[in-house]
Amino acid sequence: MNYLNDIRQSVSRWIESVTEKSFDANSVGIDFCKKEFEGDFTILIFPLTKIIGKAPEQIAQQCGDHLLAESKISSFNVVKGFLNISLPDSFWLNELEQINTIDLLTRIRKNCTPSSYLIEFCSPNTNKPLHLGHIRNIAIGWSNYKILKALGHDVDTTQVINDRGIAICKSMLAWKKFGNGETPTSTSMKGDHFVGQYYVLFENKFRQEYSEWQQTEQAKTLFSNISKTDSETDFFREYKNDYFNQYSLLGKEAKEMLLAWEAGDQEVRALWSRMNQWVYEGFGQTFEQLGVRFDSNYYESETYLLGKDIVDDGLKRGVFYRNHDQSVWIDLTDVGLDKKIILRSDGTSVYITQDLGTAVKRHEHFKKQNYVYVVGDEQDYHFKVLFETLKKLNVEFSAGLKHLSYGMVELTTGKMKSREGTIVDADDLMQEVIEEASEGAMERGELAELSLEEKNQIFYKIGMSALKYFILKVNYKKRMIFNPKESVDMQGNTGPYIVNAYVRIQSILRKAGEVENWSISQIPIHPQEKVVITQLLDYPSVLQETAELLDPSKLANYCYALAKDFHKYYHDCRILNAETQELKKYRIALCKNVSQTLEHGMECLGISMPERM
RNA sequence: GGUUCCGUAGCUCAGCUGGAUAGAGCAUCUGCCUUCUAAGCAGAGGGUCUUUGGUUCGAAUCCAAACGGAAUCACCA
Incomplete structure (x- = not known):
């Protein structure tokens, strides 16, 4: 609430004159006045009792008298240690004049020191399509990108695509064995779904093979020899991975394919690129639908061997040490973590090896001040290890590393499990x-005269606003319970509610036509207008706080609050039919500002709004 | 067991740099469309802010412990 600095200064000067000691104006506590009390703002007097040494009511009274004498306020009242002040109409008119004349970008970038960021998010596997978890990840990553960008920072987006490994080999193998040469085109399927289908097929075939194997003598002997439980079911559930690695024919074939891939086998590589290409085409459509793009992609197939030179360097400098079996480790017990392996005894990489390599390579490329990894909180420990390791390696960018750790998305029925077919x-x-948005819109019938294409565009925007807002309004750290029914809600605290506020204004502005600029004059201010103006004045600091915390839910909640205040205003006050021309011009100016702020805020959430609905 | 995160209305969430009678939405009930888009507005009911201590004039908010839940502690990614 920087716009109250004048009041703060005045209060602190008064305190100084009473106590004859210096007092920091910034520590004057001012809050919005609660609805139940009369006044615009409330100055908290309690903290001053010790400094001044009088009863709170007495201080409040004297402070109020002082502000009144200086004409800073139009009236005040005292309730216990709360000094409720009302500001003169001229204050509100001036503030509106300010936001009217000063460009929005200028206002939000005030006091903002430009920095640079690389944001990594999404990071899919190429063996299956994107799901709800990715949507949350992408919504958070993209929104932060938009917010930081809006504040004038230099920001790039990137993702790491996990395009190699056993998983994609499973899809490849299933396609090779059972695919009969089908393609996404021949089956009219989206490429990522097509490839994902073969991954599922592999799993089904494997499960079938496994359950048949469980009937063999070999399996039964194994069970009686090594099982710690009496339950065959429990044992074989646990044993699945071992079976895959030791006995499974399909497992053997998949692993051979992985080895062939690593050896650069031409046929395998050709199949691999072909299937991954299908997946990328599918992902591309999904990204487009989500309205996001990546400035760069890192493919695991190109980065999985990175990091070995870093291991050598770390060994030389004594940051890492070599175990007697030749594996390489780092000791992080001094920072409260464990000893962690950096390189296997056979010299091959583990997860963190390539992450180290990728981090260093990226910095060579981008030279950013901040690197944000949008990755689920299940990997908190991994990122602690990664960042501590980089710190010990003394890389110059270690201070800018940030794991934006978001909570997993769960359904009302529990976790999403592919085995149970509950992946959204x-x-x-x-x-x-x-579809839900289009049904609602058709019922309303506001769009009757528009073309089909225009209508579809609007349904799309409304629907996506519902989905994205539903996800972004929740603080990213929280585990999120996703109720599909509520996600398509269009009423109450939802994206379409905010869109509706914006659309209402657009409708007014269309009807108003060209309106000459409003200039300050004697205008009676409606209480709800104070609420709306206050909210507008708050936008820059909300946006800056959102950026600082990398927490779009702050901005989402702000947009809702502003829309809510506007809806009430719209209900309480006539705009086009205002009592006088001056009042009408002023109200239209206010509406324009609300519209602009909503549009900007929602844009920063990655939500673009239609002009009508 | 160690570490980290979480516990606010029936449900989903705000509020957490300490301030007045703890807020929204959904769901339930009641009003308001011949006037700018009713995906709206207004109202009703619904709470020992997990518990217990502590700090403070004042605690949902800070500290400690307990209870409950989640994640992680792989030569998986």
């Missing part, structure tokens, strides 16, 4: 929410 597919979900 990203494309399906978007489809569903857009």
Whole structure:
């Protein structure tokens, strides 16, 4: 509430004159006045009792008299240690004049020191399509990108695509064995879904093979020899991975394929690129639908061997040490973590090896001050280890590393599990929410005269606003319970509610036509207008706080609050039919500001709004 | 067991740099469309802010412990 600095200064000067000691104006506590009390703002007097040494009511009274004498306020009242002040109409008119004349970008970038960021998010595996978890990840990553960008920072987006490994080999193998040469085109399927289908097929075939194997003598002997439980079911559930690695024919074939891939086998590589290409085409459509893009992609197939030179360097400098079996480790017990392996005894990489390599390579490339990794909180420990390791390696960018750790998305029925078919597919979900939006819009019938294409564009925007807002309004750190029914809600605290406020203003502005600029004059201010102006004045600091915390839910909640205040205003006050021309011009100016702020805020959440609905 | 995160209305969430009678939405009930888009507005009911201590004039907010839940502690990614 920087716009109250004048009041703060005045209060602190008064305190100084009473106590004859210096007093920091910034520590004057001012809050919005509660609805139940009369006044615009409330000055907290309690903290001053010790300094001044009088009863709170007495201080409040004297402070109020002082402000009144200096004409800073129009009236005040005292309730216990609360000094409720009302500001003169001229204050509100001046503030509105300010936001009217000073460009929004200038206002939000005030006191903002430009910095640079690389934001990594999404980071999919290429063996299956994107799901709800990715949507949360992408919504958070993209929104932070938009917010930081809006504040004038230099920001790039990137993702690491996990395009190699056993998983994609499973899809490849299943396609090779059972695919009969089908392609996404021949089956009219989206490429990522097509490839994902073969991953599922592999798993099914494998499970079938496994359950048949469980009937063999070999399996039964194994069970009686090594099982610690009496339950065959429990044992074989636990044993699945070992079976895959030791006995499974399909497992053997998949692993051979992985080895062939690593050896650069031409046929395997060709199949691999072909199938990954299908997946990328599918992902591309999903990204487009989500309205996001990446400035760069890192492919694991190109980075998985990185990091070995860093291991050598770390060994030389004594940051890492070599175990007797030749594996390489780092001791992080001094920072409260464990000893962690950096390189296997056979010299091959582990997860963190390539992450170290990728981090260093990226910095060579981008030279950013901040590197934000949008990755689920299940990997908190990994990132602690990664960052501590980089710190010990003394890389110059270690201070700017940040794991934006978001909570997992769960369904009302529990976790999403592919085995139980409870994965919420990203494309399906978007489809569903857009359909819901179109049904609602058709019922309302506001769009009757528009073309089909225009209508579809609007349904799409409304639907996506519902979905994205639903996800972003929750603080990213929190584990999120996703109720599909609520995600398509269009009423109450939802994206469409905010869109509706914006659309109402657009409708007014269309009807108003060209209106000459409003200039300050004697205008009676409606209480709800004070609320709306206050909210508008708050926008720059909300945006800056959002950026500082990398927490879009702050901004989402602000947008809702502003929309809510506007809806009430719209209900309370006539705009086009205002009592006088001056009042009408002023109200339209206010509406324009609300509209602009909503549009900017929602844009920063990655939500673009339609002009009508 | 160690570490980290979480516990606010029936449900989903705000509020947490300490301030007045703890807020929204959904769901339930009641009003308001011949006037700028009713995806709206107004109202009703619904709470020992997990518990217990502590700090303070004042605690949902800070500290400690307990209870409950989650994640992680792989030569998996």
